[in-house]
Amino acid sequence: NFMLTQPHSVSESPGKTVTISCTRSSGSIASNYVQWYQQRPGSAPTTVIYEDNQRPSGVPDRFSGSIDSSSNSASLTISGLKTEDEADYYCQSYDSSSVFGGGTKLTVL
Amino acid sequence: QLQLQESGPGLVKPSETLSLTCTVSGGSISSSSYYWGWIRQPPGKGLEWIGSIYYSGSTYYNPSLKSRVTISVDTSKNQFSLKLSSVTAADTAVYYCARHLGVSPDYWGQGTLVTVSS
Numbered sequence: 001n002f003m004l005t006q007p008h009s010v011s012e013s014p015g016k017t018v019t020i021s022c023t024r025s026s027g028s029i030a031s032n033y034v035q036w037y038q039q040r041p042g043s044a045p046t047t048v049i050y051e052d053n054q055r056p057s058g059v060p061d062r063f064s065g066s067i068d069s070s071s072n073s074a075s076l077t078i079s080g081l082k083t084e085d086e087a088d089y090y091c092q093s094y095d096s097s098s099v100f101g102g103g104t105k106l107t108v109l
Numbered sequence: 110q111l112q113l114q115e116s117g118p119g120l121v122k123p124s125e126t127l128s129l130t131c132t133v134s135g136g137s138i139s140s141s142s143y144y145w146g147w148i149r150q151p152p153g154k155g156l157e158w159i160g161s162i163y164y165s166g167s168t169y170y171n172p173s174l175k176s177r178v179t180i181s182v183d184t185s186k187n188q189f190s191l192k193l194s195s196v197t198a199a200d201t202a203v204y205y206c207a208r209h210l211g212v213s214p215d216y217w218g219q220g221t222l223v224t225v226s227s
Binding site for chain 1: 157160169171210211212218220
């Protein structure tokens with residue numbers, strides 16, 4: 001099976017833009033959809049991006065997703081950062097089974 | 110509005126079988142569009158996918174857990190269940206049930222903490 005590697009933590013100021021990467025260890029990032037989940041402290045995860053770049057209803061358009069075949073990675077970009085965006089973010093993809101990245105702690109300070 | 114609620118013992122002894130049930134409300138588990146499955150998160154750690162099931166009984170499992178995991182579905186009760194055998198302290202985690210698109214979760218329950226301890 002493959003692995004998804006994320007930075008352990010990122011930090012940025014309110015109003016700025018941050019990008020979280022998710023690199024696939026083997027197989028093409030483009031071969032299977034990537035999802036992104038937000039997990040606030042003490043809460044269950046919620047989906048913020050599905051199928052690489054689709055936003056569920058209710059997720060603000062400040063959240064966007066993309067994939068880059070040249071680096072075999074996916075990215076989650078959050079613009080106009082708000083303090084409420086502070087959370088852990090997980091990427092997920094699959095082949096015959098599902099794989100999560102290790103998670104990235106976003107600090108908005 | 111879709112709701113998923115996990116239920117089951119919060120404490121399981123080592124070597125025994127962990128059993129959890131997820132009750133789905135606000136939607137039918139027999140929907141042709143979705144799978145239903147389980148994910149866990151050890152305290153302070155990341156997410157680990159366990160497996161998912163279609164209402165017909167077709168399953169996908171995490172290869173690293175497959176030998177110990179059984180996921181089943183009861184369409185008459187709109188529920189699905191998880192059994193994890195031969196548990197150790199390493200199986201202590203918050204267990205989430207979730208609606209899936211194939212093997213990708215899209216809507217999660219609130220989670221339930223299961224501790225493995227004698």
